[in-house]
Amino acid sequence: MSHFVSAWYLLYTRPCYEKKIAERLDDLETTYLLPLRKVLTNYKIEKHMHYEPVFSSYIFVHLNSIQQYFDCPGVNGVLCFVKFE
Structure with missing residues (x-):
């Protein structure tokens, strides 16, 4: 079972949509x-x-739930989360 970590994440957006x-x-x-x-x-x-x-x-976002994690990419203008490794 995966555990969601409440933390700051980084969203990559379309230009001028911030x-x-x-x-x-x-x-x-x-x-x-x-x-x-x-x-x-x-x-x-x-x-x-x-x-x-x-x-x-x-845009930096602080997410507290897995639901917020899945809602953010659905916002018009959000392209993806910035991920490392």
Whole structure:
């Protein structure tokens, strides 16, 4: 029998979907970490301040159950979990 480990996992996402996925994870009551940084961009005469992810195409999620593990990849824009070995 396999035992699920409550821990932090890393999701790989489609480009520019990080904030949309974060909103959906809120709906699923899943704890996530999406570090953002302020960016000042110049558009002709105007300057705009916006926030962009520090790690493009990645979101950290803390999963407490096997159900959350299977729900996360079903979110629109999530490609897969990042796995090692």
